[in-house]
Structure formats: structure tokens, C-alpha cells
Amino acid sequence: MANIYDVAKAAGVSPATVSRALNGGSVSPERAARVQAACEELGFRPNRVARGLRRQRSDVLALIISDIENPFFTALARGVEDVARASNLSVVLCNADDNPEKEAEYLDVALAEHMAGVVIFPASVTETDVTALLDRGVPVVAVDRAPESAAIDTVTADDENGAYAATRHLLDEGYRRIACITGSRGSAAAMERLRGFLRAHREGDAPRRRPRVAYADFRVRGGYQAMNDLLDLPEPPDAVLVTNNLMASGALEALHGRGLRPPGIGLASFGDTHWSHLVEPALTTVHQPAYEIGRSAAELLLQRREAPDTAPQRLILPTRLEVRGSSRRAADSSPPPARKVETRVSHPETGPRQWARLGRPDAAADSATAAGSAAR
Amino acid sequence: MANIYDVAKAAGVSPATVSRALNGGSVSPERAARVQAACEELGFRPNRVARGLRRQRSDVLALIISDIENPFFTALARGVEDVARASNLSVVLCNADDNPEKEAEYLDVALAEHMAGVVIFPASVTETDVTALLDRGVPVVAVDRAPESAAIDTVTADDENGAYAATRHLLDEGYRRIACITGSRGSAAAMERLRGFLRAHREGDAPRRRPRVAYADFRVRGGYQAMNDLLDLPEPPDAVLVTNNLMASGALEALHGRGLRPPGIGLASFGDTHWSHLVEPALTTVHQPAYEIGRSAAELLLQRREAPDTAPQRLILPTRLEVRGSSRRAADSSPPPARKVETRVSHPETGPRQWARLGRPDAAADSATAAGSAAR
DNA sequence: TCGCCACGTCGTAGATGTTGGCCATCGGGC
DNA sequence: GCCCGATGGCCAACATCTACGACGTGGCGA
Incomplete structure (x- = not known):
């Protein structure tokens, strides 16, 4: 050439x-x-390689997550890539599988490739060490959790309020023995969501009894087992808040196995909305702005690339409650249309539900067209 | 450093x-x-950049797909990355959104970065031009469709037999007016699937009338509209085969809107199985081996890297029919356990359904653990 | 009118970090 | 003594960008 x-x-x-x-x-x-x-x-x-060598930095940034097959990360990745592309950057995808060693390898590669920056979902708050990158001037933005090794930019969803809103909704529907299936105590997100769940229970009209909490592992099987354990209790819950999408899938499986559905049992979960409006029992979900988290993380990265020495930022994006399923109070045979609730503001929904999250920039007129992608 | x-x-x-x-x-x-x-x-x-400059090739390969938010590509990407990682390669992710221009930009970048290879889901059979890469000795493997510009390695699913098996299943259940919602005539996969659908109708016990075919756009809204159009016919179908996951989501939405469910209407689709066992009406799916397609594509790439001058290969991976939902003949109130059918061999399923596809190499004992990933 | 300075433009040379070709050296075996 | 293989050093090449210096021109002041 x-x-x-x-x-x-x-x-x-x-x-x-x-x-x-x-x-x-x-x-x-x-x-x-x-x-x-x-x-x-x-x-x-x-030749971008030669340019990178001479300029001492490349036009590539790393996205280190646990598993791209989780729809949350999928949307996140899309957000990162859309922003990167607008700045002529490429994104390399790294699945660390929550394994700190695998993650460390990828961090090493990011260093050896002189990458323009790293967006990371840290595998561990304590073990993840990004100081080597920072020392070399490579900007790092954390998503969801902040590693202890250094103070860096962070982007999170408003987990506490999301969990609060979902729990509040179950209470409003008349459920009184609400349990929570959450993740391990090591996850900041799990703890935030639990906090919101408990806060809703401290309000005036909530039942006085202490709500039951099951700690699982944020995985499908964990949700399945936790739900079964709860249902086997002498006094099982009449509703459950599940704090991530994978566990929600397992929990639904458990409910299916027992033929349970609303209004016999109420269910709310964190997660995406690709399919949650189609399942039975209908799933009220705390929609996490994964795409926007990705966008924001990438934008913070670009900012820091320009101005490396500003103070680290902490961004918290709002969640949105998507209410579905028949109300317990007004037990309705046909499912009512979904409502979207953000900070207690609700507005009706029209047309078929979209596969992708809203808010993609080029999806203004018809988000299904832009988001849908083609074949398969 | x-x-x-x-x-x-x-x-x-x-x-x-x-x-x-x-x-x-x-x-x-x-x-x-x-x-x-x-x-x-x-x-x-x-310094990998300097090494890349000197060696005249990098340790990075490009994965060009239409949209990572489609679970099919998500699994594909994971397959590619797992193989790449085992060979110390990194993967850069490129969402071309079925846009040939965007795709051409990414192909340019792959060239300018001297990438080790490209796995591509071509945006267009006619417009996608990979000759520049091939001329420079960069191996290219196509997934699903083969661009006309050059003869290259290709990996596909056995779409024709998958569609045949699904249609056969609907016929076996007693449905007699089966329609097909498929993708545009420009897509090889759409045509293959349609072919299988029609072949099942040419067998002895099939109804003599010509089955109805709706051509949509492989997107959520397209499936929604096509399903509504079919149901508005004077003689609507009693079952439908939908040939991709996004359209299936839209079609389900349409059925929901009318309160239709089996055995009133039969439904089968192509797609992933993350959630299809949880939806109502239960969805019989032709499982596409997306992860394996990704693995195979990456492996072909590595092979060609070693031996550039061998003849292009064409790999066709088997699909698997996952049967769910109540049979029309033996109308059963409780949903029977799913059966998996591959080339007419069925075996029962136990335990909760997994979120991820089976067959991840490190998922031997407990695929949920390996596949589940953590938080969210 | 001449000279100086400033500025815009351009070329040369060197730097980026690694690898591979070529050659020299050394030691052992025949 | 010769040959061969193993080992290791030097130098060039990979393709680009940029610091520095040079050159020309135009303006302005003397």
C-alpha cells in the first residue's frame, strides 16, 4: 500500500x-x-499503527465488562461505541467474566497497546488495579462500581431510588409480605438496591414486620434457587423484588414451575425491557439506562482525555419504573397498558413496545427502525 | 514505561x-x-504498537456486525472473542447498522490498522467490498451471507432444515393454515428459511393450498405489522412461522394485543432462547448456534492466517428445534417440559433453563455459572 | 530605498520501540 | 584444521509525526 x-x-x-x-x-x-x-x-x-507509535497514543479504547451476553452490557457497549465512533475511535471488547485475573490481562493489553482509554465494569472493588494505566496517563472510567485502587470517574444508575420505586409500587398494589432477592454483599449496586427496598418499608403504610432478604449471586441459577427457597418458607412472600435481569429469569422459571402468577404473587425486577413485557407473569421492571451509562462513560473518557487533571466525577443516571401486569387491587383479566414512571411521573405508552431502549440519537422518528438491526 | x-x-x-x-x-x-x-x-x-509496525500485522481482529444489541450477534461476538483470546488476539467491535457506508468506514479502519483479520456480517451482498482487505492479505470470513465481491470463507446456520423442522412441527400439531413471516428477498438467510417452510408444505400430509408468505424487514415493527396484516385477512392463518427473533417479538406483541394464544394460534420462530421459554404464548424456537458460528468464524480466520492460499470453505452448522407450548392435539392445561430436537432426535430437559447458550467450553459443570456473569 | 523583523511555509532529520537479516564469534566434533 | 551449529550484537526497516532550521516575502521604520 x-x-x-x-x-x-x-x-x-x-x-x-x-x-x-x-x-x-x-x-x-x-x-x-x-x-x-x-x-x-x-x-x-x-498507517494507523505507525501514527500510533509516533504519537504515543492510539485511537482505540477498551471496554472491559463481565459478559457481553448480558443485555445490560450489550446496551452499554452500544452506547460506548456510538460515542467513540463520533470521535473516530474504535472499541475493543473484553469479556472478563468477573475474573480479576482475566481482567488484569486485559488491562495489561490496554497498557501495551497504548490505548486511548478504558471503560471498565470492575470485576472486584478490591482487586481491580488501574493505577498502572493512570500512571501512564490513560484515562479510566468505571461503571457501576469504583475500584478502591484510585479515585476515577464513575457512572452509575440511581439504584437506590429505582428499588424504592419498585417496592413502593408493590406496596401500592396491596402486597404486604414482599421479599427481596439481591446480589452479593460485595456489590455496591446490590447494596444500593437493597437500601431502596428497605427504605420503602420504613414508610408509614408499610407492614411493620422486617422484610425477608435473600442474597444470591446475580445469576440465573441463583435467582431460581432463591425464589424456590422463598416459596418453601412456612410463610412465603406474596411479592418479590429481584435486583437483576438474570436472577429475574431464574425467578420466573421457578414461578412457572409452581404455576404461580399475579395476583397470587407480585413480581418486580431490575433489568432490560427487551422481553419483560412479553413474559407471563408480566414483569414490572426498573429500567436501567444502560445505553446512556455507556454514552456518559465514553463522554467522560473523552473529556478526561482533553483535560486530564480535573477532579474525578461521579455521575448517577435516573432509572425508570415500567409498570405492567394486573393490579392486585383492581384485579383485571386483560393486562392494562404499561405505564412508565420516572420520579413518580407517569405517561401512557402507545404502539408496540420497542426492542431497543429509547434515546438512541439517530432513532428520533422511529426507534424500531434504527434499533432493530437486520437479519436474525 | x-x-x-x-x-x-x-x-x-x-x-x-x-x-x-x-x-x-x-x-x-x-x-x-x-x-x-x-x-x-x-x-x-x-509495546504492541511498535511490534505491530515492525511485524506489519497487529494482534487485533475486527468484528463487523449490524447491531450488538441483537442477541444473535451478542452470542456470535462472544464466540469470536473466546477464540481470539485463546490466541492472544483482541477483538474490536463494529456496529455497522446494516449501513454499507458505515461498514465501508470500518473496513477502511481494519485496513489502516493492519488488522489480523475481519469477521463480517455483510450489510449487503452486492455493495460490501472486501477486496481491498484480501489484496493486502488480510483474511476475511463472512457470516450468514457471502459478499459477491470475492470468494471467501463463510459460516452459516442450516436455515433451510431449521425452518423445515419448525414447520413440520406445526403441521404435526394439527395446524393447517400456516403462514410465514420472513425477511426481505435480498437476504440469503430469509430465502433459505422460506425454502424450508415451503418444502414442509410439499409433503404428503400437508394442506394442498399454497401457504401465505409475508415479507417484512427483520425488525420488531415489521413483525408486528406483518402479524397484524395476517390476522386481518378474511381467512387468517391458524399458525405462523417467524424467521427471526426481532420480528418474533413484534409478532408476539400483536398476538397480545388481540388476546390470542395457543391452541388458538400456533407460533414458531427463529432466534435465541434467552427468554422464549418464559413468554406467553410459549414460543417454539429454531435455536441458531450463534456462539458456535462465532467460534467457527474465528477459527477459520486463524486457519487462513496460517495458510492463506487454501480454497475458501463454506461451513453450515446445524440448528436445533426447541419445542414448547401446549400441543393442539393433546390440549394440556399445564405447559409440558420443553423438548429439544436436532435432526429429529429429541431428549428431555431438566432444571431451570439457562440464560446462555450451551456449549461454552468453560461451562462444563454448570453453564449458568460460567455464562451468567455478574451484576445487573 | 534599504534593512530588519515577523510570519507563513516547507524540508530535513530524528524519534517512536520492536524485530529480523546479516555477520562475527565461539565451541565442539570429525 | 575445518566445518557446522548455536548464540548474540549491530544495523536497518517499519510509517508516521514533529522540532528545528531555512527560506522567502511583505510590512514597516529609519
Whole structure:
């Protein structure tokens, strides 16, 4: 492939002039045109590897998550990539599977590749060490949890209020023995959600008894077992808040196994809304703004790239309660249309539910078109 | 950060010896040990950018798909990344949104970055042009469709037999007016699936009338509208085969809107099985081996990297029919356990359904554990 | 009118960090 | 003594960007 010397020769200028012409240096219009013409004629594309070596930084950023097959991360990844693309950056995808060693390997690669930045969902608050990156001036933004090793930008969802709203909703529907299936005590998100759940129980009209809490592992099987354990209690709950999408899937499976459905049992969960409006029993969900979290994380990264020495920011994005399923008080045979609730403001929903989250920038007119993607 | 000269100085050898010590050249054990020690002391990591420049190829491969938010691509991406990681490669993720221009930009980047290879789901059979990559010796593997511009390795699912099995199943259940909602005529996969659907109708016990086919756009809204159109016919179908997961979501939405469910209407679809066992009406699905397609594509890429001049391969992976929902003939109030059918061999299913596809290599004992990932 | 200075433009050379080719050296076996 | 293999050092190459210096021109003051 043609290199910058070939172009220089063809345009009758020096390589430096070609570089300046392409990267916004001061070049006379006449020469710039000659360079432009030579580039097109030779099909010249600057070698990004050589550029990266010389400039000491690449146009690639790393996204380290636990598993792209989790729809939460899927939407997050899309948010990151959309922002990156707008700045001519590429995204490398790293599935660390919640394994600190695997994660450390990827962090090493990010360092060795001189990457432009890292967006990370830390596998562990204590073990994840990003100081090597920071020392080298590579910006790092954490999602959901902040590693202890350093103070860095963080983006989170408003887990506490989301859990509060969902619990409040179950209480309003008349459920009185509400349990919570949450994640391990090591997860900040799990604790936040539990906090919101408990806060709703401290209000005036809530039952006085202490609500039951099951700690599972944020995985399908964990949700399945926790739900079965709860249902086996001598006094089983009449409603359950499940704090992530995978466990919700397992919990639903358990309910299916026993033929339980509302209004016999109330169910609310955190998670995405791809399919939760289609399942039975209908699932009220705390929608997490995964796409927006990804966007924000990438934007913080770009900001920090420009201004490395500003104080770390902590961003908390609002969640949204999507209410579905028949109310216990007004037991209705046909499912009512979903309502979306954000900070207690509700508005009706029209048309078929979209597969993708709303708010993609290019999805203004018809979000299904932009979001849907094609085949399969 | 320390470079190879620092290490050489610290170890008392030349930079070339350091390079050989790290890359498997012939170095005396004594010096190799000194180099090793120096590396660790200085925390030396070879600069992958410089290495890429010198070696004229990088350790990164591109995955160009239409949208990572589609679970099919999500599983595919995971398959690609697992194989890549085992060979110390990284994966950059590119969402082309079925837009040939966006796709061309990403192909350009792959060229400019001297990437190790490209796995692509072509946005268009006619417009997608990968010859520039091939000319530069960059291996390209196509998934699902083969671009016309060149003969390259391809990996596909056995769409035709999958559609046949699903249609056969609906016929066996006693449905007689089965319609098909498929994708645009431009998609090879859509045509393959339609072919299987029609083949099942040509068998002895099938109804003589010509089955109705709706061409939609492989998107949620397309499935919703197509289903509504079918139901508005004077003689609506009593069962429908939907040929992708997004349209299936829309079709289900339409059925919900009319309160229809089996055995009043039969439904089968292509797609993933994350949630299809939880929805109502229960969805019989043609499981596509997305993860395995990703693995195979990446493996073909690595093979071609080693042996560039072998003839292009065409790989077709089997699909699997996952039967659910009450049979029309033996109308059963409680849903029977799912059966999995592959080439007409069925085996019973136990335990809660897993979120992730089976077959992840490290998921032997408990696939939920490996697949589940953590928080959210 | 001449000279100096400032500015815009351009070319040369060097730097980025690694690897591989080439050659020299050394030691052992025949 | 010769040859061969193993080992290791030097140098160049990969393709780009940028610091520095040079050159020309135009303006302005003397």
C-alpha cells in the first residue's frame, strides 16, 4: 500500500507537507490540493499503527465488562461505541467474566497497546488495579462500581431510588409480605438496591414486620434457587423484588414451575425491557439506562482525555419504573397498558413496545427502525 | 514505561537478545534468566504498537456486525472473542447498522490498522467490498451471507432444515393454515428459511393450498405489522412461522394485543432462547448456534492466517428445534417440559433453563455459572 | 530605498520501540 | 584444521509525526 513518501513524491512535496496537509497543519492551498489529489490517486490511507507509535497514543479504547451476553452490557457497549465512533475511535471488547485475573490481562493489553482509554465494569472493588494505566496517563472510567485502587470517574444508575420505586409500587398494589432477592454483599449496586427496598418499608403504610432478604449471586441459577427457597418458607412472600435481569429469569422459571402468577404473587425486577413485557407473569421492571451509562462513560473518557487533571466525577443516571401486569387491587383479566414512571411521573405508552431502549440519537422518528438491526 | 533498551541495559545484553528471549529465539538459559529478571524488575511490557509496525500485522481482529444489541450477534461476538483470546488476539467491535457506508468506514479502519483479520456480517451482498482487505492479505470470513465481491470463507446456520423442522412441527400439531413471516428477498438467510417452510408444505400430509408468505424487514415493527396484516385477512392463518427473533417479538406483541394464544394460534420462530421459554404464548424456537458460528468464524480466520492460499470453505452448522407450548392435539392445561430436537432426535430437559447458550467450553459443570456473569 | 523583523511555509532529520537479516564469534566434533 | 551449529550484537526497516532550521516575502521604520 502507498505510504506517505509515495504521496509526497507524486505531489512533488515533502512527506512532512503531506502529513500537515492531512492533519491540519499550515499548508498553501495549492499544495494541499496537489496532496489531496495524490492521496486519492494512490488510495493512500495513513498507517494507523505507525501514527500510533509516533504519537504515543492510539485511537482505540477498551471496554472491559463481565459478559457481553448480558443485555445490560450489550446496551452499554452500544452506547460506548456510538460515542467513540463520533470521535473516530474504535472499541475493543473484553469479556472478563468477573475474573480479576482475566481482567488484569486485559488491562495489561490496554497498557501495551497504548490505548486511548478504558471503560471498565470492575470485576472486584478490591482487586481491580488501574493505577498502572493512570500512571501512564490513560484515562479510566468505571461503571457501576469504583475500584478502591484510585479515585476515577464513575457512572452509575440511581439504584437506590429505582428499588424504592419498585417496592413502593408493590406496596401500592396491596402486597404486604414482599421479599427481596439481591446480589452479593460485595456489590455496591446490590447494596444500593437493597437500601431502596428497605427504605420503602420504613414508610408509614408499610407492614411493620422486617422484610425477608435473600442474597444470591446475580445469576440465573441463583435467582431460581432463591425464589424456590422463598416459596418453601412456612410463610412465603406474596411479592418479590429481584435486583437483576438474570436472577429475574431464574425467578420466573421457578414461578412457572409452581404455576404461580399475579395476583397470587407480585413480581418486580431490575433489568432490560427487551422481553419483560412479553413474559407471563408480566414483569414490572426498573429500567436501567444502560445505553446512556455507556454514552456518559465514553463522554467522560473523552473529556478526561482533553483535560486530564480535573477532579474525578461521579455521575448517577435516573432509572425508570415500567409498570405492567394486573393490579392486585383492581384485579383485571386483560393486562392494562404499561405505564412508565420516572420520579413518580407517569405517561401512557402507545404502539408496540420497542426492542431497543429509547434515546438512541439517530432513532428520533422511529426507534424500531434504527434499533432493530437486520437479519436474525 | 520501560522499553526494550532499558531492559537490555539492565540485563547486560543487546535489545535483540531481549526480543529473542521474549519471542522464543535461541538464547542461552543464563541470559534468558537475566532478561526475565530485568523485565520483571522494570515492569516491562513490549509495546504492541511498535511490534505491530515492525511485524506489519497487529494482534487485533475486527468484528463487523449490524447491531450488538441483537442477541444473535451478542452470542456470535462472544464466540469470536473466546477464540481470539485463546490466541492472544483482541477483538474490536463494529456496529455497522446494516449501513454499507458505515461498514465501508470500518473496513477502511481494519485496513489502516493492519488488522489480523475481519469477521463480517455483510450489510449487503452486492455493495460490501472486501477486496481491498484480501489484496493486502488480510483474511476475511463472512457470516450468514457471502459478499459477491470475492470468494471467501463463510459460516452459516442450516436455515433451510431449521425452518423445515419448525414447520413440520406445526403441521404435526394439527395446524393447517400456516403462514410465514420472513425477511426481505435480498437476504440469503430469509430465502433459505422460506425454502424450508415451503418444502414442509410439499409433503404428503400437508394442506394442498399454497401457504401465505409475508415479507417484512427483520425488525420488531415489521413483525408486528406483518402479524397484524395476517390476522386481518378474511381467512387468517391458524399458525405462523417467524424467521427471526426481532420480528418474533413484534409478532408476539400483536398476538397480545388481540388476546390470542395457543391452541388458538400456533407460533414458531427463529432466534435465541434467552427468554422464549418464559413468554406467553410459549414460543417454539429454531435455536441458531450463534456462539458456535462465532467460534467457527474465528477459527477459520486463524486457519487462513496460517495458510492463506487454501480454497475458501463454506461451513453450515446445524440448528436445533426447541419445542414448547401446549400441543393442539393433546390440549394440556399445564405447559409440558420443553423438548429439544436436532435432526429429529429429541431428549428431555431438566432444571431451570439457562440464560446462555450451551456449549461454552468453560461451562462444563454448570453453564449458568460460567455464562451468567455478574451484576445487573 | 534599504534593512530588519515577523510570519507563513516547507524540508530535513530524528524519534517512536520492536524485530529480523546479516555477520562475527565461539565451541565442539570429525 | 575445518566445518557446522548455536548464540548474540549491530544495523536497518517499519510509517508516521514533529522540532528545528531555512527560506522567502511583505510590512514597516529609519
